[in-house]
Amino acid sequence: MTMKVIVIQFSGxxxxxxxxxxxxxxxxWQVDLVWYKEAxxxxxxxxxxxxxxxxxxxxxxxxxIIAANTAVMDNVKKLANDGxxxxxxxxxxxxxxxxxxxPGALIGNDTLRFxxxxxxxxxxxxxxxxxxxxxxxxxxxxxxxxxxxxYFNDELGLKELNDNDQIVWRYAxxxxxxxxxxxxxxxxxxxxGICNLEGNVxxxxxxxxxxxxxxxxxxxxxxxxLYFKSIENFFRRI
Amino acid sequence: MSQQEYILKDKINLTxxxxxxxxxxxxxxxxxxxxxxxxxxxxxHCSYKSSRPxxxxxxxxxxxxICGPGExxxxxxxxxxxxxxxxxxxxxxxxxxxxxxxSATGIGGIIRDxxxxxxxxIGLLDSFRLGKLSDPHTKWLLKWVTKGVGSYGNCVxxxxxxxxxxxxxxxxxxxxxxxxxxxxxxxxxxxxxxxNTPGDKLILLGGSTGxxxxxxxxxxxxxxxxESESDRGAVQIGDPYxxxxxxxxxxEAIKKGLVEGLxxxxxxxxxxxxxETADMGGTGTEINLENIRLRExxxxxxxxxxxxxxxxxxxxxxxxxxxxxxxxxxKYELPYEILGEVTESGxxxxxxxxxxxxxxxxxxxxxPPAADRKASYPKYLSAxxxxxxxxxxxxxxxxxxxxxxxxxxxxxxxxxxxxxxxxEIGLHSVVKSGQGDAGVFRLSEFNSKRGVAVTFDxxxxxxxxxxxxxxxxxxxxxxxxxxxxGAEPIAFTDCLNFGNPEHPQVFWTFEKVVEGLxxxxxxxxxxxxxxxxxxxxxxxxxxxxxxxxxxxFAAGLLEDVSKAVNAKFKEADEFIILIGETKTxxxxxxxxxxxxxxxxxxxxxxxFARVKTLLTKVVYVIKSxxxxxxxxxxxxxxxxxxxxxxxxxxxxYQINTNRIVADTERLDILLFSESLxxxxxxxxxxxxxxxxxxxxxxxxxxxxxxxxxxxxxxVIENNDNQSIVNLSLDEVKHVWxxxxxxxxxxxx
Numbered sequence: 011m012t013m014k015v016i017v018i019q020f021s022g023x024x025x026x027x028x029x030x031x032x033x034x035x036x037x038x039w040q041v042d043l044v045w046y047k048e049a050x051x052x053x054x055x056x057x058x059x060x061x062x063x064x065x066x067x068x069x070x071x072x073x074x075i076i077a078a079n080t081a082v083m084d085n086v087k088k089l090a091n092d093g094x095x096x097x098x099x100x101x102x103x104x105x106x107x108x109x110x111x112x113p114g115a116l117i118g119n120d121t122l123r124f125x126x127x128x129x130x131x132x133x134x135x136x137x138x139x140x141x142x143x144x145x146x147x148x149x150x151x152x153x154x155x156x157x158x159x160x161y162f163n164d165e166l167g168l169k170e171l172n173d174n175d176q177i178v179w180r181y182a183x184x185x186x187x188x189x190x191x192x193x194x195x196x197x198x199x200x201x202x203g204i205c206n207l208e209g210n211v212x213x214x215x216x217x218x219x220x221x222x223x224x225x226x227x228x229x230x231x232x233x234x235x236l237y238f239k240s241i242e243n244f245f246r247r248i
Numbered sequence: 249m250s251q252q253e254y255i256l257k258d259k260i261n262l263t264x265x266x267x268x269x270x271x272x273x274x275x276x277x278x279x280x281x282x283x284x285x286x287x288x289x290x291x292x293h294c295s296y297k298s299s300r301p302x303x304x305x306x307x308x309x310x311x312x313x314i315c316g317p318g319e320x321x322x323x324x325x326x327x328x329x330x331x332x333x334x335x336x337x338x339x340x341x342x343x344x345x346x347x348x349x350x351s352a353t354g355i356g357g358i359i360r361d362x363x364x365x366x367x368x369x370i371g372l373l374d375s376f377r378l379g380k381l382s383d384p385h386t387k388w389l390l391k392w393v394t395k396g397v398g399s400y401g402n403c404v405x406x407x408x409x410x411x412x413x414x415x416x417x418x419x420x421x422x423x424x425x426x427x428x429x430x431x432x433x434x435x436x437x438x439x440x441x442x443x444n445t446p447g448d449k450l451i452l453l454g455g456s457t458g459x460x461x462x463x464x465x466x467x468x469x470x471x472x473x474x475e476s477e478s479d480r481g482a483v484q485i486g487d488p489y490x491x492x493x494x495x496x497x498x499x500e501a502i503k504k505g506l507v508e509g510l511x512x513x514x515x516x517x518x519x520x521x522x523x524e525t526a527d528m529g530g531t532g533t534e535i536n537l538e539n540i541r542l543r544e545x546x547x548x549x550x551x552x553x554x555x556x557x558x559x560x561x562x563x564x565x566x567x568x569x570x571x572x573x574x575x576x577x578x579k580y581e582l583p584y585e586i587l588g589e590v591t592e593s594g595x596x597x598x599x600x601x602x603x604x605x606x607x608x609x610x611x612x613x614x615x616p617p618a619a620d621r622k623a624s625y626p627k628y629l630s631a632x633x634x635x636x637x638x639x640x641x642x643x644x645x646x647x648x649x650x651x652x653x654x655x656x657x658x659x660x661x662x663x664x665x666x667x668x669x670x671x672e673i674g675l676h677s678v679v680k681s682g683q684g685d686a687g688v689f690r691l692s693e694f695n696s697k698r699g700v701a702v703t704f705d706x707x708x709x710x711x712x713x714x715x716x717x718x719x720x721x722x723x724x725x726x727x728x729x730x731x732x733x734g735a736e737p738i739a740f741t742d743c744l745n746f747g748n749p750e751h752p753q754v755f756w757t758f759e760k761v762v763e764g765l766x767x768x769x770x771x772x773x774x775x776x777x778x779x780x781x782x783x784x785x786x787x788x789x790x791x792x793x794x795x796x797x798x799x800x801f802a803a804g805l806l807e808d809v810s811k812a813v814n815a816k817f818k819e820a821d822e823f824i825i826l827i828g829e830t831k832t833x834x835x836x837x838x839x840x841x842x843x844x845x846x847x848x849x850x851x852x853x854x855x856f857a858r859v860k861t862l863l864t865k866v867v868y869v870i871k872s873x874x875x876x877x878x879x880x881x882x883x884x885x886x887x888x889x890x891x892x893x894x895x896x897x898x899x900x901y902q903i904n905t906n907r908i909v910a911d912t913e914r915l916d917i918l919l920f921s922e923s924l925x926x927x928x929x930x931x932x933x934x935x936x937x938x939x940x941x942x943x944x945x946x947x948x949x950x951x952x953x954x955x956x957x958x959x960x961x962x963v964i965e966n967n968d969n970q971s972i973v974n975l976s977l978d979e980v981k982h983v984w985x986x987x988x989x990x991x992x993x994x995x996x
Contacts, residue, residue: 021581022489024405028675031693045579065403068489121993124398126670155402155670220672225690225810228683 013039013242016056018086020046020077025063025100025217032219033060037238050082057245058095059086061102063155063217073116073158074104083109095139095244096211100156103203103213112204112213113171114163120196124157128228129194129216131202132182135175138205139244140212140237149186150179150233152216154194159215161197161204171204178212179203210244252605255283266290269617273609281598281605284550285519289613292783294516297619298749299781302759305766310775312738320361320441320512322777324739326805328696331435333367336375336428336704336743336801338782343396343425347389349485351396351425353461356486356558358429359404360512363495364561366439366502367431370674371409371689372401373704374427375799376665377745378413379420381657381991386415389423390665391992397427398668403488404495407677408669409687412704415657418712418795421787426743426780428801430702432691437502439510443525443533443564443590448508450522450535451563451570453577453584454494458543460485461517461556490559490582497580498561506573509564517555518587521562522596523613532610535588537600549600564590619749626753632713636848637832638840640914646972649843650962653884653920654891655983656842664988683896684814685729685880686804699809701735703802707883708795709836710922714851715757715796718836719764724854724924725882726802727772731863732880732927734812734870735804740769741778742800747786747793754786757796765798771856772863774802811871815879817897820958822876823936824903827866827943827950828926830886830910832917838884839920852924861946862925874939875929885920887973889928891962895981902963903954905972915972919964930956 015033019026026043034041044052053059067076077083083105090096090111098106106112119125131152133144163171171177180200183192193200195215203214214237221227221234254277257267270278270286278286292298308316314331315323321335339354355372362369374397379386401408406429443450501507509529511521518540522533537549543557565573570586577584591597596613598606641649653659666681678699679688686703705726711718727737742765747754769776785794806812834840835849855862869875877897881889886908894901908918931939936952943950957963960977 022403022492024403024492024673028673031675035692064405065489065492068403068487070489123395124402124668124670126402126672127667153672155672157399157402217672220675223675225678226672226675228680 013057013245015039015041015058015060016049016053017041017043017060017062018046018049018082019043020066022066022068023062023064025219029060029062029099029219032222033238036222036235046080046082050085053085053089058097058241059089061098061105063100063102066101066105074101074108077105078108087111090211093208093210095241097140097241098213099217099219100215103215104158106211106213111211112206113167114161116158117160117162118158119160125194126153126155127194128153130182130184130192131179131216132186134177134180137175138178138209138212140214140240141178142240142244143236144240147186149182150236151227151229151231152218152221152234154216156215160195161201163198168199174207176204176207177201178205179214252603253280254278255280261287262290265617270612273612279605281550281553282608284554285606285608285613288516288519288554289523290616294520295616296781297616298621298783299744300618302762305762306776307766307769308775308777310739313775313777314438316775316777317779320364322739322741323365323438324777324803325435326698326700328698329435330691330694330696331433331438332430332700332803333362333365333433334428334430334741334801334803335361335778336426336741336799337780338424338426338743338745340422340424340745340782340785343393344421344423347392348396351393352400353486353558354425354427355397355400356488356491357514358427359406359491360514360561362429362431363498364439364441364510364512366437367433368499369406369429369431369495370676371430371687371702372406372428373409373702373801374411375704375706376413377419377424377708377794377797378415379417381415383420385420387992393425394665394668400486400488402670404492405673407673408666408671408681409677409689409702410681410704411666412706412799413662413665414706414708416708416795418792421790422785422794424745424785424794424797426799428704430803432694439502439507441511441525442509442529443531444508444529446531446590446592447567448564448590449567449570450533450587450589451565451584452540452587453497453561453563453582455487455490455557455559456541456543457552457555457557459547459551459555462551462554486558493580493582494559494561497577497582501573501576504572504576506565506569507563508566511562513560513562515556517553519553519613523610525564526596526610527614532591532593532595532597533588534591534597537598539585539587541583541585549605553598621749621755622752623756623759624752625756632848635850636846638844638846641916643970643972647975650887650973650975651980652842653838653888654980655987656838658838659884659888660987661985662988663985664992678809679733679812679814683816685732686735688733688735688806688809688812690809697808699806699812701730701733701804701806703729704799705729706797706799707836708797709841710851711761711798712795713835713847715760716764717851717853719761719798720768720854721852721924722798722800723765723768723772724859726800727774727863728880728925730802730804731866732878734867735806736867737772737774737802737804737863739775739777740800740802742776742798743780743782745782745785745794745797745799749783754793761796761798767856768854771854771859773860811873813870813875813878815893815896816877817893817899817930817956818876820899820956822930822956823933823952824901824954824956825929825931825936825939825950826908826926826953827929827948829923829949830908830918830921830926831923832912833921833923834917837920837922839916852922854924859925862948865943865946865948866927869939869942874935875931877930879928881926881928882922885922887919891980893928894962894977895984900957900959900961900977901954902957904965906967907951907953909949909951915966
């Protein structure tokens with residue numbers, strides 16, 4: 011049975027078409043790209059919901075906050091709380107954080123610059139929907155492209171994330187070590203992606219959809235595919 | 249036209265010839281609005297009045313050409329029912345004053361040029377010409393132009409595909425910021441900037457009209473002076489978020505067949521749109537100025553007509569489609585208004601508060617007279633020796649020379665810049681910024697196995713010392729970069745950045761560069777499909793004109809994009825092959841400028857008779873899968889090209905100079921000459937003979953000069969097997985890779 015998923019196109023989304031391409035052409039899923047206003051009442055029809063990257067509302071006020079306050083997000087929240095898998099990549103992660111579906115905040119990179127480069131992600135847990143096939147310690151090569159991707163949480167929040175195994179990926183070096191040099195944006199504890207308590211809502215700053223075909227990777231890798239395959243696997247389980 | 253404010257003939261800022269062209273047709277006084285429109289359309293930027301008589305030296309036709317110069321962007325057939333649309337443009341003057349907004353709106357403008365041909369823009373390129381990197385003003389400019397290009401391009405979601413930066417003191421005040429964009433579309437979706445049918449409606453979509461950019465085109469046609477700061481209002485402000493929505497709405501409207509004509513609003517704003525669409529369609533246009541949404545309510549009609557506010561598009565739409573196109577615009581929450589309609593009159597008529605304030609034949613606006621510029625041989629050229637050669641360095645000096653070259657302003661890695669650009673979005677980039685001689689984009693989105701290659705190139709040093717050969721050389725260099733990734737060069741556009749054309753010595757260099765470009769284009773069989781000319785890049789305070797700085801945007805085609813190669817060494821023990829002949833040509837080279845601080849010497853010449861065959865063979869061996877890496881030799885010569893390949897692959901090399909085919913035995917020339925038409929390949933041992941024989945068929949030199957090594961050392965030996973260069977790769981790489989970041993951010 012093929013996955014049937016929706017990608018919500020917000021005003022100012024830019025990675026929506028890439029996400030559709032990776033899931034439709036590479037994974038062979040059934041994918042609908044739907045304008046956010048038209049998406050509000052059709053979310054029930056899908057196995058999973060994707061919030062794409064980009065600059066929704068031009069990143070005005072704060073990245074993701076305006077999109078987080080649209081009507082469609084009220085329904086996304088309801089479904090997420092009922093267990094529907096919801097995934098946010100880059101700006102989609104920012105929207106998930108701003109809407110309260112995921113804890114913490116994403117603030118400006120410590121370099122004060124937008125940064126686009128390939129990084130190593132170390133898988134920290136396989137309990138999230140997007141790493142269900144991953145093995146703790148796996149390294150995925152995936153590119154980042156963001157100016158506000160620095161994950162932050164306070165001491166208590168971090169403790170909860172760690173205690174509950176909600177940290178899904180960390181930025182690591184070639185040898186799987188969590189180092190300052192491997193951290194591209196100053197994220198606390200090198201955090202690149204997290205999930206909610208239940209593991210069905212997952213946010214990630216780097217772009218797996220850009221790393222799912224060997225032709226696009228400087229190393230000929232396709233590690234981003236593991237992200238989507240894990241989602242497939244997770245869906246089969248529920 | 250009663251109760252109008254008319255302007256006296258001698259108050260109008262036009263030359264005598266330009267006035268004659270207007271008054272001989274009109275035979276009456278001009279209104280204030282008419283005068284403003286004519287002034288801006290007669291500006292150098294809009295009218296190409298100085299360059300127009302010279303540009304016919306460039307060939308513009310070829311079997312692939314769908315749209316050549318004259319449209320908003322060049323369009324070429326790339327097979328599989330697809331067309332490539334590409335263009336580059338300068339945003340020099342605005343960027344010199346306000347580098348962030350100047351460069352950002354440069355990107356905004358060039359995106360519109362691609363969009364208004366009907367194509368989805370998929371890639372961006374940029375070229376910066378700045379003063380010395382160590383200079384604080386240069387750093388300020390570099391920081392903000394990079395941010396401007398990046399924040400606009402990233403937000404609108406278009407990938408960077410490459411670029412080119414040169415640092416030279418002649419650009420200290422007048423920096424040159426050129427930006428390029430390309431897009432791909434199905435051929436049948438081509439849109440034209442035309443209003444063909446009387447009765448069709450004229451719609452303005454997008455941003456409101458304000459005072460930003462008032463007279464921007466006129467301002468770009470002046471030298472920069474101490475008063476230029478007060479022109480800051482002439483720099484437009486961009487809104488990439490709205491641009492993203494405009495792109496989606498425009499493409500959706502075209503797909504639905506709702507668009508008869510399309511024009512972007514750039515230089516000269518509404519004036520340009522209503523006159524060029526009418527003139528191209530052989531019709532007229534009539535608009536009501538009060539229908540335009542204003543940002544500032546007290547704007548005078550002439551200001552509204554020439555405002556260059558960003559994020560606006562002009563549509564020609566059939567009356568029966570107005571509702572449908574309105575629904576598309578509304579989906580994206582974009583405001584729009586119907587300005588008026590197409591007429592049969594051949595005139596541009598503007599009404600405002602019940603009065604006709606403009607009533608001009610369209611051709612008076614679109615076809616102003618050319619200027620008759622004088623050219624004379626520049627004094628600085630007479631002062632050059634022309635054949636200058638430095639004393640040959642001692643063998644023990646080579647290591648140091650090599651270190652200096654790889655750490656010079658013009659050689660060091662540009663990653664600090666392009667890491668601030670999204671190079672991945674769109675899932676197209678197969679050879680990415682910094683990986684090879686040209687950016688390669690796949691077209692899988694369009695169900696095609698093909699790919700396009702794009703590159704920006706210039707060499708102001710060589711164009712300064714020898715404008716003709718310099719001009720020819722940069723086109724050769726550009727096409728060589730295209731061939732080096734395995735693509736066939738198919739067309740180019742240019743941006744010609746020069747000083748004040750009213751100075752005969754500057755104009756002479758302009759003529760010679762264009763002549764050189766034209767001869768090289770014919771030899772390489774690549775047509776020019778568009779371009780842009782930027783004059784008045786002259787610092788009046790210090791009386792310095794920029795060095796002649798044409799920038800070329802060349803495009804190439806790969807039939808199978810999976811065959812593209814990059815410049816990275818792949819495996820130890822692979823063979824290194826040098827193609828082409830090394831000549832005593834170090835004029836304008838990194839070696840001359842960095843090591844000898846000398847602006848002199850013989851500039852590389854294009855071998856017109858053989859270049860086409862050479863590049864065809866290069867593409868052939870790559871397509872056949874015989875080479876594992878490929879790099880064109882340019883700045884810094886053979887040494888720099890090899891070293892870049894080593895840095896990318898994190899592997900060393902060992903070569904011997906005895907098999908370098910050259911007209912000299914001088915080691916410095918062998919290593920640092922910038923002779924054109926040379927490539928380095930790496931290949932497996934079993935393919936060496938075949939590669940060499942393919943080139944030998946046409947008597948093109950090809951020789952095995954050494955091997956890739958596991959040991960991370962750069963080793964060059966002479967005829968006596970004595971090592972003249974022996975450097976640690978890591979040491980050279982560290983400086984090359986980090987120097988720009990350290991200059992910009994401070995040492996870590």
